[in-house]
Amino acid sequence: MLFNSIIYLLFLLFVVITYYCFPQRIRWIWLLVASIGYYISFIPIFIALLGCGVVINFFLAIWLAGIPEKKNSGSLILIIFLNIILLAFFKYFNTFFPDFHIHLTGTGHFFPSDPVNKMILPLGLSYLIFTLLSYHIEVKRKNIQPETHIGYFSLYLLFFPRIAQGPIERPQQLIPQLHQIHPFNYNLFSDGLKQILWGFFKKLVVADRLAIYVNAIYNNAEEHNGTSLLVATFFFAFQIYADFSGYTDIALGSAKLFGFNLTDNFKRPYFATSIKDFWDRWHITLSTWLRDYIFLPIAYYLSNRLKKESYLFVSSQKWIYLIGIMITFTICGIWHGVGWTYLIWGLLFGVYLSYANWTKDLSKKIRKQLHIKKTSPYYVFYKILLTFILVLFTWIFFRASSLSQATMIIGKIFTSSGPVFFYSPYDLIYGIFGIIVLMAAEFKREFIPEHWTILYNRYPAVRIAGIVLIVITILLTGVFDGGQFIYFQF
Amino acid sequence: MIKTSSKIFFRFIGKLLLILFIIYIFDFGIGKVLKVFYLRLEDGLYGQITYCIESTSADVLILGSSRANHSYVPEVFEEGPYTCYNAGRDGSFVLYNYALFKAVITRYTPKKIIIDISPDELSYSAAEYERLSLLLPYYQSHPEIRDIIDLRGPLERVKHISSVYFYNSLVFQVVRGTLPNGKVKVQDMKGYQPLQKKMKYDKIDTVKIDPGNTDENKISALKDIISTCHKKNIDLVFVYSPIWKITKDGYCNQIITKLCTENGIKYIDMSNLPDFINRPDYFADISHLNEEGARVFSKMLKNRLKQVN
């Protein structure tokens, strides 16, 4: 079941109430059962695949831990290889075997791709594989002991709040929590509910509303002028943010109801002052995963290999950064999807970051010459705006259905202008309303966190008023006819 | 230990219930306010729906989708003392019209009802069920249409706990509507919306309409409309208005023709008449007539109806 559905709320209610009725020692079993049930509600067939993957990896990790550190690299590579094959198989199957048909009964209507003609990507497989890889790497580095209880191991991987779209949880974060007893914690539970509520707001009021306009324009891009395409791209930037971070809020909030703290994935990314800052705020568990397991190993390896101070008049540090970043973001792009557009999307960030790194000293010099303080509000505003525009450009590739469509859209944005298209002006009005409310709340959190709190205000009347207002706003302006979480297919 | 934990738990449940209750109170109150202001909307899309459901007493009522809305000129069908109203609506098909029909019938009995229907309208379309949301503001005061709106989904009734939900995606329109503006009031146009465009055309397409999956709800709806019209002695006519596509026969007309023959209902198929297929300038786009074409069509239909009688 999708997160933004009444069924999910009922499911959650049922699981939560029964969870606290069970004796604390066996609650993990109930959570595991619920998680498997949740997964089955999507596609029953793949639970078998999932089960095999979980069991095999469980034993692989124990085997890996038994090998001394100096000699276990080869084993790790084998394990990584096996898991990546599985991921690649599902992700790229349709590209290489487009004629293969698979018929699944009872698959429901929520997958963007036609389930009859394509092999469906099992829900959350990409997230699962990355979680597994991080688990094995930490075992290999002797940072953790492998989990010896297959029940807890399964729950670590299949915990339902995070199974669909992450966050990618490190073993050190989640596994110890699974072993602990979690008595009913009033504050955490209340936090969880508030977070779920806000997640629903983002999803229903902002993401699903903007999706209507974005889909109308992008699915018919040839017919629309540059201005409409620009507006649609601008909307898409907020749609994808609200969609993914709304999902994350519901996931984190749900986990809190059971007493678990998962890692937050977002930190107000559109207030980032640089692309590097953006990736410290967007899909944080993915970017730290890439940093720790791809970028840093490559960078260290190169730094040991490149003995000279500089090559071609450029310092070897810069070369290391360039190579490391380009590889990392190539992987980032590919992870998000099959197709040139995702690859270009990732590479663009690589280019942005490399450029910033190579011109770091130059820009510092320029800033000093112009006597601009780093903390000056004008400078900060300029940097936020510039970063947003750079990211906006990359979203064109992410949303476009093909590279040629993306280039066509970019061409139109710069050449053809005209009136903004709408079927009804209210499509735009409700969309803009959602963006304004969301960004106002984020602005407050970013710049004036201690004041004007509503949901955490010390007066209960203010808190209750805030909750009532959010609920009524969702009921009045939310889209209830079923939108999709964009990151589902990963 | 356990005792205090339980106490905390129950205290929490108590607070939660209190908050839910407060939400319910506000929801109820705001819903009432919105209802008043919504029903006051006189023009635009919502004003027209309200007029049709609550006020019209036209002798001739035209139901259908955007094709009805843009093709039937009410003045043409008004003769002597008889009045006509065009209740066609963009994007709204059989089930929506069925609801309108039921709401109207509880108030008065029209003399004649013309339903514009295309054969491919009978297949299942999820979008059409979503479109029934146009009728949500009338749910509470019109029990006769509740069954139809509930077809939107099994959990639809749960959403109806909220009074405010019925005005979902309407609040800005309601605010706008209460501000003074100079739009044409709905009675003046009698529901008809003329299109001025002349379409850019190429070659006319030939389309074979597949059987597809027929939506049984729609068939039942049509059957119920037919039997009610029989009981109340309403002259019911199904019309397939002109379309700039050659729709090949076969499945095309079977269901409707069968339904009409079995029940003695007139079905007038004017979809591919040479008078229209050879006049692309009568069309605003391939599915809709423009104002010129609509007048020609309306006059032609009126004559046909006289002949059939």
Added chain:
Amino acid sequence: MDEKNLIEMKDLVLNYIIKEYIDEDEEKITYDTALISSGYVDSFSMVSLLVFLENKFKIKIPSSKATPEAFNTVNKIVDLVNQYIK
């Protein structure tokens, strides 16, 4: 490792970090300031920091130990370095 040497090491590391990564108009950094998690030091710049440490103290730190957590404060860095000094 006596107190004086420890402080010398910490100062060495602190000064390098200030010179390389911190702007003059930014706040003062101490031995306990969170460097990476508060964004003073780019997590990607850890590589050059590692090179500096290995060259300066003539040690070899395995890259798997050179994590953002281990490099987050001057105190932690010096602890890590001390693990590998013969």
